[in-house]
Amino acid sequence: xxxPYGFELIENCVICKLRSDSFFCSLPKAALEAFDKIKYSxxxxxxxVLFVEGQSPRGIYMLCKxxxxxxxxxxxxxxxxxxxxxxxxxxxxxATVSGTPYEITAETGQPCQxxxxxxxxxxxxxxxxxxxxxxxxxxLSKDCQSAYxxxxxxxxxxxxxxxxxxxxxxxxxxxHDQQEPKVKLxxxxxxxxxxxxxxxxxxxxxxxxxxxxxxxxxxxxxxxIRNKSVLEKLVGA
Amino acid sequence: xxxPYGFELIENCVICKLRSDSFFCSLPKAALEAFDKIKYSxxxxxxxVLFVEGQSPRGIYMLCKxxxxxxxxxxxxxxxxxxxxxxxxxxxxxATVSGTPYEITAETGQPCQxxxxxxxxxxxxxxxxxxxxxxxxxxLSKDCQSAYxxxxxxxxxxxxxxxxxxxxxxxxxxxHDQQEPKVKLxxxxxxxxxxxxxxxxxxxxxxxxxxxxxxxxxxxxxxxIRNKSVLEKLVGA
DNA sequence: CCGGGGCTGTGACCGATATCACCCGCGGGG
DNA sequence: CCCCGCGGGTGATATCGGTCACAGCCCCGG
Numbered sequence: 001x002x003x004p005y006g007f008e009l010i011e012n013c014v015i016c017k018l019r020s021d022s023f024f025c026s027l028p029k030a031a032l033e034a035f036d037k038i039k040y041s042x043x044x045x046x047x048x049v050l051f052v053e054g055q056s057p058r059g060i061y062m063l064c065k066x067x068x069x070x071x072x073x074x075x076x077x078x079x080x081x082x083x084x085x086x087x088x089x090x091x092x093x094x095a096t097v098s099g100t101p102y103e104i105t106a107e108t109g110q111p112c113q114x115x116x117x118x119x120x121x122x123x124x125x126x127x128x129x130x131x132x133x134x135x136x137x138x139x140l141s142k143d144c145q146s147a148y149x150x151x152x153x154x155x156x157x158x159x160x161x162x163x164x165x166x167x168x169x170x171x172x173x174x175x176h177d178q179q180e181p182k183v184k185l186x187x188x189x190x191x192x193x194x195x196x197x198x199x200x201x202x203x204x205x206x207x208x209x210x211x212x213x214x215x216x217x218x219x220x221x222x223x224x225i226r227n228k229s230v231l232e233k234l235v236g237a
Numbered sequence: 238x239x240x241p242y243g244f245e246l247i248e249n250c251v252i253c254k255l256r257s258d259s260f261f262c263s264l265p266k267a268a269l270e271a272f273d274k275i276k277y278s279x280x281x282x283x284x285x286v287l288f289v290e291g292q293s294p295r296g297i298y299m300l301c302k303x304x305x306x307x308x309x310x311x312x313x314x315x316x317x318x319x320x321x322x323x324x325x326x327x328x329x330x331x332a333t334v335s336g337t338p339y340e341i342t343a344e345t346g347q348p349c350q351x352x353x354x355x356x357x358x359x360x361x362x363x364x365x366x367x368x369x370x371x372x373x374x375x376x377l378s379k380d381c382q383s384a385y386x387x388x389x390x391x392x393x394x395x396x397x398x399x400x401x402x403x404x405x406x407x408x409x410x411x412x413h414d415q416q417e418p419k420v421k422l423x424x425x426x427x428x429x430x431x432x433x434x435x436x437x438x439x440x441x442x443x444x445x446x447x448x449x450x451x452x453x454x455x456x457x458x459x460x461x462i463r464n465k466s467v468l469e470k471l472v473g474a
Numbered sequence: 475c476c477g478g479g480g481c482t483g484t485g486a487c488c489g490a491t492a493t494c495a496c497c498c499g500c501g502g503g504g
Numbered sequence: 505c506c507c508c509g510c511g512g513g514t515g516a517t518a519t520c521g522g523t524c525a526c527a528g529c530c531c532c533g534g
Contacts, residue, residue, distance in 0.1 A: 076473060130364055134363060148319065
């Protein structure tokens with residue numbers, strides 16, 4: 001009943017103010033109520049691990065509030081970040097739907113509210129509610145697309161500056177039309193390196209180069225694009 | 238009515254002998270008959286392009302017979318192969334379901350039989366048949382997984398030998414328990430390079446090295462694994 | 475106020491691999 | 505029959521960026 005991580009836990013999806021227009025939140029009333037019945041709401045602190053790659057799928061997590069880092073790790077301990085999930089997204093759906101082990105690890109990057117649904121309940125829910133199933137398919141399609149985009153970034157670009165430029169453009173893609181787009185992000189150089197598949201030092205060096213050339217500046221957690229066209233030239237557009 | 242590409246075109250899914258246990262083929266009778274009504278069967282020669290990245294989605298292609306190469310190309314003309322699709326798989330579903338442009342290119346690698354379904358018809362079909370929709374979701378999950386696997390391969394391995402070893406093991410994963418697993422594959426060194434994101438020369442060199450060390454031999458289109466454990470050690474397992 | 479730990483910045487080094495340049499062998503078409 | 509084009513094989517070279525090593529910095533807690 002209290003607020004353990006600095007915010008109030010919202011228990012009822014139907015009257016939830018966090019609802020985004022994405023995915024299950026935008027379901028018709030009947031399906032939403034059915035979803036509300038089978039879900040467990042919970043709040044997590046930053047750094048909580050929701051599931052680990054290799055575990056057999058317990059079910060899905062619907063992200064209501066906060067950011068969650070999705071990653072995969074090699075045998076030698078090297079980590080690759082696949083995505084930073086935003087509110088409205090569903091985590092662990094691939095494994096849950098196909099019944100194979102989670103192939104990625106999900107860790108909260110900040111205090112989060114999540115709805116958990118057990119696998120059996122979720123599958124039943126999808127079977128009963130065709131519109132929800134279609135939404136699920138759409139969500140999976142989106143995931144595939146973002147995966148394909150990352151494959152392109154990793155496989156088709158030769159240089160680290162190119163990949164970093166692509167990432168910066170991706171981050172600022174939504175804040176268009178501004179002269180100098182700014183984005184807030186709370187990622188260390190290390191984490192950026194893990195997204196574009198390079199080393200921490202290289203990220204530092206490339207960012208220093210971007211700063212020197214007045215292309216982009218990352219100060220604190222604020223990223224400012226000074227010269228978008230240079231970045232676009234780097235990605236080969 | 239004839240056999241333009243060396244095989245007979247099969248028009249009826251319900252009595253089709255090619256039916257695999259995967260995806261739509263294994264649907265209950267009602268759904269299968271509905272699918273049969275909305276699909277168009279057609280045969281294609283080798284090298285036919287089904288769709289190109291960037292096109293808006295016309296619909297899905299269900300692969301009955303043959304192999305199809307899925308790839309994506311950078312602005313500079315460099316190509317990355319995402320997958321070689323096998324019979325039973327559905328192509329272009331992400332784009333069709335989510336309504337966004339095809340993000341990959343599909344090209345037949347040999348004479349193929351395919352069933353095409355228009356986007357609207359397909360979406361209707363999914364809405365009417367919940368079990369088909371669930372199958373679709375499962376298929377999309379599989380695609381995501383294979384995409385994540387490729388991301389791992391591209392992002393988490395340092396060396397080309399490691400990636401090639403991973404690929405060889407993947408190819409021979411199904412033919413287990415044999416002392417010297419053999420696989421038939423019709424890929425040039427160039428294409429292998431495009432799968433693991435390296436250059437043609439590197440593939441040639443690494444294969445030569447594998448041959449010299451009696452690890453794996455690629456002769457003609459037959460791949461033979463001589464020493465699996467060395468490959469496994471290379472991928473860090 | 476001080477100390478320590480995590481993040482950032484930077485230099486030196488060197489190894490894997492992209493790239494270029496060339497050769498060979500083979501198979502199909504003129 | 506002879507070419508020509510494609511796929512495969514190989515050496516030389518340049519370079520990107522991974523790795524190691526260390527220094528400065530900022531923030532937080534004691």
